[in-house]
Amino acid sequence: xxxxxxxxxxxxxxxxxxxxxxxxxxxxxxxxxxxxxxxxxxxxxxxxxxxxxxxxxxxxxxxxxxxxxxxxxxxxxxxxxxxxxxxxxxxxxxxxxxxxxxxxxxxxxxxxxxxxxxxxxxxxxxxxxxxxxxxxxxxxxxxxxxxxxxxxxxxxxxxxxxxxxxxxxxxxxxxxxxxxxxxxxxxxxxxxxxxxxxxxx
Amino acid sequence: xxxxxxxxxxxxxxxxxxxxxxxxxxxxxxxxxxxxxxxxxxxxxxxxxxxxxxxxxxxxxxxxxxxxxxxxxxxxxxxxxxxxxxxxxxxxxxxxxxxxxxxxxxxxxxxxxxxxxxxxxxxxxxxxxxxxxxxxxxxxxxxxxxxxxxxxxxxxxxxxxxxxxxxxxxxxxxxxxxxxxxx
Numbered sequence: 140x141x142x143x144x145x146x147x148x149x150x151x152x153x154x155x156x157x158x159x160x161x162x163x164x165x166x167x168x169x170x171x172x173x174x175x176x177x178x179x180x181x182x183x184x185x186x187x188x189x190x191x192x193x194x195x196x197x198x199x200x201x202x203x204x205x206x207x208x209x210x211x212x213x214x215x216x217x218x219x220x221x222x223x224x225x226x227x228x229x230x231x232x233x234x235x236x237x238x239x240x241x242x243x244x245x246x247x248x249x250x251x252x253x254x255x256x257x258x259x260x261x262x263x264x265x266x267x268x269x270x271x272x273x274x275x276x277x278x279x280x281x282x283x284x285x286x287x288x289x290x291x292x293x294x295x296x297x298x299x300x301x302x303x304x305x306x307x308x309x310x311x312x313x314x315x316x317x318x319x320x321x322x323x324x325x326x327x328x329x330x331x332x333x334x335x336x337x338x339x340x
Numbered sequence: 341x342x343x344x345x346x347x348x349x350x351x352x353x354x355x356x357x358x359x360x361x362x363x364x365x366x367x368x369x370x371x372x373x374x375x376x377x378x379x380x381x382x383x384x385x386x387x388x389x390x391x392x393x394x395x396x397x398x399x400x401x402x403x404x405x406x407x408x409x410x411x412x413x414x415x416x417x418x419x420x421x422x423x424x425x426x427x428x429x430x431x432x433x434x435x436x437x438x439x440x441x442x443x444x445x446x447x448x449x450x451x452x453x454x455x456x457x458x459x460x461x462x463x464x465x466x467x468x469x470x471x472x473x474x475x476x477x478x479x480x481x482x483x484x485x486x487x488x489x490x491x492x493x494x495x496x497x498x499x500x501x502x503x504x505x506x507x508x509x510x511x512x513x514x515x516x517x518x519x520x521x522x523x
Contacts, residue, residue, distance in 0.1 A: 196406030203410025
């Protein structure tokens with residue numbers, strides 16, 4: 140079940156939980172800040188790559204990973220501020236057209252980690268249209284909990300690149316922090332994918 | 341050099357770009373991220389003609405840093421080709437390499453360097469090496485054709501063996517300076 144917050148918009152933790160339930164082999168890159176805390180709250184592990192920095196780079200990290208692992212579904216879960224900072228990468232993703240890459244923006248229309256300043260999406264910027272304009276053909280705008288099942292199906296369909304914006308409630312959630320040592324975050328996913336040989340590459 | 345070309349490009353007979361291509365193959369590079377540069381045009385053509393290399397043309401160079409992060413995360417070796425002006429776009433994103441211990445080799449064609457004509461190229465060209473080093477990159481330069489292959493090989497080895505950002509700067513003395521017909 141996906142609930143809504145005080146604003147009537149989708150609860151971000153419910154969204155993350157439902158998208159990551161029964162995820163199979165899906166790898167997840169989470170943008171810095173709340174998306175990283177969200178995937179960690181659902182459950183931390185080697186298939187997660189929560190970012191502590193590199194703002195604007197989440198989609199491109201997802202692209203590099205999706206190209207390297209074509210048999211794996213890759214989900215980039217990030218915020219509207221992070222996506223806006225790297226919005227040109229949508230053109231790069233469209234050009235490369237990886238079937239196994241999905242990008243889902245949790246859009247609360249604010250910079251949540253820095254005092255809830257409004258982002259451009261609060262004032263009319265439409266990231267779905269920007270993705271479509273960049274050349275990404277499969278997109279979705281999710282505003283109601285009832286759409287989340289279709290969103291999840293689209294992520295797993297393997298007909299990417301897929302891009303979605305989910306309008307979420309702006310309330311902050313309790314911090315659930317992943318490991319802070321970036322070398323561990325990387326090494327554990329590489330070992331998950333390649334076994335101990337990953338550390339001898 | 342043809343008048344319609346906006347930027348400097350090496351002599352068509354120079355074969356050092358082919359030696360760089362050979363090294364990319366030898367070191368099993370799979371993803372080649374780039375913002376086009378005239379100085380890299382021959383190497384880019386070789387990469388595009390090779391179906392075992394994935395060429396990723398970027399909208400801005402910092403995308404290439406993030407791509408290299410994702411590539412290594414998934415087990416692919418990668419490289420970033422760009423012009424020196426693009427280094428300025430990469431500064432914060434380069435922190436990913438230090439955070440995660442990710443090999444990030446870069447081959448950078450210099451502008452704002454030896455004999456530059458365009459004043460706008462000077463600030464970033466002169467700051468390129470300092471900016472890279474400030475972000476923890478090991479930087480080598482090649483200013484003569486005979487030094488290119490060994491320098492690029494050192495850059496690849498240092499990146500993939502020691503897990504950090506590394507760069508070869510290909511100097512304008514090697515590439516030639518575009519003069520817009522006013523030399």
